[in-house]
Structures are given as structure tokens and as C-alpha cells.
Amino acid sequence: MAGAPERRFFFGRARRSARPGETLLDALARGGWPALQRSIRYHRPRGPFCGVGYCTGCLVRVNGRPNVRACRYVPTDGDRVATENSWPSPRFDVLGAIDFLFPHGIDTLHGFVRPRWATRAYHRVVRRLAGYGAAPEVGRTPPTPPPPPVRRTVDVAIVGGGVAGRAVAAHLAHGGAHPLVVDRALAPEPVAGGELLASTTVTFLPAPVGTGDHRFTLLGFEEPDRGVEVTARTVVLASGGYDAALLFGGNDRPGVVTADGAFALCGRDGRRPFRRAVVVGGGDRVGEVLDRFGDAVAAVVAPGGISPPVVRRASDEGIPLYPRSRIRSAAGRGRVRSLTLEPRGGGARFVLSCDAVVLAHRRLPTSQLLFQAGARMEWRGGPGAYYPVLAPSGETSVPGLYAVGDVAGILADANERAAERVAAAVLGAPASGEEPLPRVALEGPNELEGYYRELASLPRSGRWVACACEDVLLHEVEEAHARGYRGIEVIKRYTGVGTGLCQGRYCLPDALLVLSILEGRPAPEVGYITQRPPAVPTPLAAFAAMADSPTGPEGA
Ligand code: FES
Known part of the structure; x- marks a missing residue:
């Protein structure tokens, strides 16, 4: 890879370049935290979240092809990269007014039905407001046949x-x-x-x-x-x-990332994607984040306890620790600017200023x-x-x-x-041991269960996003419960939680805990949604090429 030339591409009208080995996200992140997406219902700004190809925070359009994940795409010379689902730009999207005009969300289940004569107009409006972007452009460039499988x-x-x-x-x-x-x-x-x-x-x-x-x-x-x-x-x-997501007000703000996402945003040159990050968690994963970003970590905040190695490490480096803290909200529109917390045992709220929140609390x-x-x-x-x-x-x-x-x-x-x-x-060799190996704890309860139980009884402010892919808010899940819907499969169908591009990876684990609290039964009884293939969105061309070439050549 050494000595390989840079690849030049267009991002909107700007000329950009990618160094050898860089993904599109790496290349764009060199210019600061990339603003790439708007959420599909409220047009809230979104940024890269997971860094590993699962979320919807880095979807862009490349050469007319929609929903390409910038963190998984290696640009080639002459690529034309554009953002989707925002107008005129992701940083200033006029449709973002929806976020202000509908503070309690848009009721897409019961709204847009009366008067009936306006239905066709509603459909046009809803189509314009929602969705991940336009369909692929057909005809502008000759279709390229997919490579042999x-x-x-x-x-x-x-x-x-x-x-x-x-x-x-x-x-x-x-x-x-x-x-x-x-x-x-x-x-x-x-x-x-x-x-x-x-x-x-x-x-x-x-x-x-x-x-x-x-x-x-x-x-x-x-x-x-x-x-x-x-x-x-x-x-x-x-x-x-x-790394899992976490429920708090403004948890979808650009700058709220998983530890995986923070590592991905470092790029190959090891740059810091932030100056003052608050790291959420108290275990080994926090240690990994400190290894990488120690001097850019402003504080470590944990819903539960903080392990002795992290305490020692943070004390050595002068990083403040806030164990057993409730995260109430993240503020900052284009990028997170602060985090409001309160001690779980009681005490006054306080605010930490930061330009990133790194979630490292749960694998x-x-x-x-x-x-x-x-x-x-x-x-x-x-x-x-x-x-x-x-x-x-x-x-x-x-x-x-x-x-x-x-x-x-x-x-x-x-x-x-x-x-x-x-x-x-x-x-087929003789067994090298019969005793079970140590695994994650079979018996609960999960630390977050108690945490969410406390939060459920407190007033909340800001948007608590239960499902970022589909813009489903936590209170919609709670409303579905109040209307008598039970079980994750039914709640999924009613609210849309878990139906987005991440296949429920980031929303379902927390939705299960919340529903288990609301329904007063253990999380496994709340159920689980069927894991249908593909496990991540897969280009149809890949499967089509396999169907076209049942005995085709073996690729290298
Ligand atoms: S940041 Fe690329 S898919 Fe999540």
C-alpha cells in the first residue's frame, strides 16, 4: 500500500482525497466530524455512530447509488459522493423545522388520515419527508455488471x-x-x-x-x-x-458514538476525532478507550459501578469519575456540546461540557x-x-x-x-477439558435494568430516541404499551422499533429492558424478533450474480 497514489473524489462540489487504505469515512473525517445524514422523520442531524457498518449515520450516495456506508466504502478516483435525505445540505436542512414543529413527534399511525379527500396529498408529503434517499439513478451511467462471485x-x-x-x-x-x-x-x-x-x-x-x-x-x-x-x-x-446504544435525551446527536465508532473515526493516522469526550461505562471497554484517547477524555461516567482498574487508571491520569450517574440529556444541535447528569443516589444535576460521548458501557x-x-x-x-x-x-x-x-x-x-x-x-482430537469455560453471567438482573427502572419514574425532557434508524421515540414505545400492546414482536409491528437498517441491533436490547419493566415480566418473556437474513443489508447484485452464475468461476 506504501507509495500508492491518493484517490481523488468529489464530496458535493468539494474536491477531496483519500489516502491509501482510507475508507470514505476516514477521508471525510479528516476535515472534522462529518455531517452526513438527517433522520428520516424529524430530519434531525445525524453523524457516524457505530463505525462498523451497522447503523444509518454514515449513509451517502456514491455515483448515484444510494445508501452506501461511508465507513465500509473505499473511494476510487473520480467518485461523486453526495449526502442524502436533506435539503439543501445536512448542516442546514430546512426540513429540520419538523423537529421544532412537532415536539411530541409526528403521529404517523393515526395522523394523515383526515380529511380523506386529502389522502393523495398526504402521501406525497410523507414520501418527501421520510425515507433514506432517492432510488438509484438509472440510465445516467451504463450499469456495471457485478463481478463474478x-x-x-x-x-x-x-x-x-x-x-x-x-x-x-x-x-x-x-x-x-x-x-x-x-x-x-x-x-x-x-x-x-x-x-x-x-x-x-x-x-x-x-x-x-x-x-x-x-x-x-x-x-x-x-x-x-x-x-x-x-x-x-x-x-x-x-x-x-x-458496543450497545443507551437511552437518554438527545442520544442521537452527532458526536454520540460507540467505542467502535470512536476507533473508526481515528483513521489510519491515529488522529483524535474529539477534544473532550465523556466516556460512558465502567469496565474493560473503557480501559480500551482510555488506551487510545486518554488525553482527550474529559470524564468517565457510569450508570453503575466503575471497576478498580479503570479507577486506578483514571486517577493516575487525572480524569474525573462519575459512577452511578444518570445521564439525562445531551445538548448541541450540529454536534454534542454538553451532557447533563445527576447522581443516582440523589443530588443536584450538573453539566459536563464535551464534544463527544463515547458509549463503552455494554458489549x-x-x-x-x-x-x-x-x-x-x-x-x-x-x-x-x-x-x-x-x-x-x-x-x-x-x-x-x-x-x-x-x-x-x-x-x-x-x-x-x-x-x-x-x-x-x-x-476430532480427544477433548481437552470437560468443565464449562467462564462465560458472561447467566443470572441477571442486568445493571441497566435498575437504571432504566429509575428513569421510568422520572420526568424526561428532550428526544429519547428508542430506534434511530426509524426515528421511533421512547415515548411511542411507552404509548404502545399504554394502549395494551404487549411483547416485543407486537410493539415492533406497531411502532416500527427494530425494523430499520441496523436490524434492531441498537434498539432492541434496550427496548427489551424497557418493555420488561413496563410489562412487569422478565426480558426473555417479552420475546425477541425473528432474525431474518440478510444480517446486514446486502447489495442485490451480489446475490443476482450468484444466481446468474451457478457454476461460474471461483473468484480470487
Ligand atoms: S458509522 Fe458507518 S454504518 Fe455506522
């Missing part, structure tokens, strides 16, 4: 090339196997002893069929739109986890493929999420399907042992 038939496929996936690959290679590692990272290191499919997201893992040697079929795509199909005898899921498993494959899942109350039921070997309830690392809820210091066991089981 990549096809592999392997003994062992490992989904995820992080610490856990690589550890399994190393043990398998040591035992003489040659696994295929499918990794989403755009530029990962090579895998010793295995083959690597980089920039590749597996979006569909159907339950295996038959009893033959290669029962698993993994479908996905290599960025931006190349279809990938892998058939395998054994699949090891090491798809990791992600959740990236478990969609486990649901799709039909693995038996169990609720683990500690983190408040579903994890696979595992045998001591790491095998799930689906024979031949293993899980390891964060997606399995294995604690970090047991990851190496877990990888060794999975590899031994896959290779």
Missing part, C-alpha cells in the same frame, strides 16, 4: 478474523487443517496457516441440510457488491460483539447468524442478551456449528482455552 468449498470456515477467530485458525493449522477465515475487516493481516477472505460479510447462514460432508452454506458479499458463497463441513462462528454479541442457523439460544441476564447454548467443546445445538469469543459470551481470559477446545473438537 467468489465460491469456496472447504472443510472448516471461520466467520470472524478477530482474536478468537484467529486463535481457532492457528490451532487448526497446527493440527494440519487449512481453515478459511471470512473477515469483515477491509484490510486485515494475513492468517497464518489459513486462507483469508477479507472485506467479506456473511449475511446468511441457513440451518444446515442433509447429513453430507458439506452441509453448511454461507452467503454474503465482499465489499462493495461481489457475491460470496462458501460451503463447509464445519463452521466456527467468531463474529464477535459490538453485545453479534449473534444474528446463530439465530438464522437455528442454534438454541439462552438469555444471559448479566449482559442482558441472547447467547448460544454450548457444549464444553464450544459446539452449539446445531451439530458442526461452533461458537467462540464474544459471540459465545466467553470471558476474555478464557478465549485461548476456548479456541483450543473448538479446534480439538473440529479435528
